[in-house]
Amino acid sequence: xxxxxxxxxxxxxxxxxxxxxxxxxxxxxxxxxxxxxxxxxxxxxxxxxxxxxxxxxxxxxxxxxxxxxxxxxxxxxxxxxxxxxxxxxxxxxxxxxxxxxxxxxxxxxxxxxxxxxxxxxxxxxxxxxxxxxxxxxxxxxxxxxxxxxxxxxxxxxxxx
Numbered sequence: 001x002x003x004x005x006x007x008x009x010x011x012x013x014x015x016x017x018x019x020x021x022x023x024x025x026x027x028x029x030x031x032x033x034x035x036x037x038x039x040x041x042x043x044x045x046x047x048x049x050x051x052x053x054x055x056x057x058x059x060x061x062x063x064x065x066x067x068x069x070x071x072x073x074x075x076x077x078x079x080x081x082x083x084x085x086x087x088x089x090x091x092x093x094x095x096x097x098x099x100x101x102x103x104x105x106x107x108x109x110x111x112x113x114x115x116x117x118x119x120x121x122x123x124x125x126x127x128x129x130x131x132x133x134x135x136x137x138x139x140x141x142x143x144x145x146x147x148x149x150x151x152x153x154x155x156x157x158x159x160x
Contacts, residue, residue, distance in 0.1 A: 001026045001027070001028050002025070002026060002027050002028070003027075003028045003030070004020060004027055004028070004029045004030065005030045005032065006029065006030065006031045006032070007031075007032050008031075008032070008033060008041065009031050009032075009033035009038045009041075009153075010041050011149060011152065011153070013031055013033075014031065014038070014153060014156045014157070015072075015156065017029050017031050017156070018156045038153055038157060049146055050069075050070050050073050050074070050084075050146070050147060051066055051070070052066075052070070052089075052109070052114050052141060053066035053067045053070065053112050053114065054105060054108060054109035054112060054114050054141065055105070055108070056108075056112070057108075058108070058111045058112055063112055067112070067113070073147065073152075076152070076155075077147055077152070080155045082147060082148055082151045082152055082155060083147065083148040083151065084146060084147035084148065085146050085147075086142065087142075087146060088140050088141065088142050089140065089141050090129075090130070090138065090140050091105065091106075091138060091139050091140070091141075092133060092135040092137075092138045093135055093136050093137045093138065094134070094135050094136060095136070096136070098136075099136050099137045102137055102138075102139065103137075106139050109141060114141055115142075116141060116142035117139060117140075117141050118139060118140045118141075118142070
């Protein structure tokens with residue numbers, strides 16, 4: 001029997017324990033948490049956002065893990081009816097320097113297969129959506145998701 005010790009009972013630690021426990025191997029899994037209530041460390045402070053993977057170099061380990069992890073979380077939330085919502089993230093460039101970075105970020109998001117990238121909101125729409133913003137260029141992605149992390153923790157614990 002292989003003994004595995006996972007330190008931290010936040011989203012990452014519990015997700016690892018959950019996936020390992022689903023393996024048909026002979027694992028004995030221990031999870032240690034310094035805080036009495038599970039999920040009350042860094043996970044409680046997170047923004048509950050499932051990131052799209054737009055920032056990472058294509059096929060880098062971070063990019064691959066972000067995209068795989070995102071799919072696993074979506075599937076888990078759907079399977080166990082954990083609340084989540086789809087929202088938009090708005091990127092705005094106010095200077096030429098920022099515009100160059102914005103162009104690179106947009107290109108990278110397309111290379112990484114991020115869907116629903118909308119380029120260059122018209123100034124008229126920008127004024128309606130965010131009347132106090134003035135920018136040179138913008139884009140929006142609709143693939144950012146928020147999820148109810150406390151329910152996620154509870155489900156993992158109940159199955160574990």
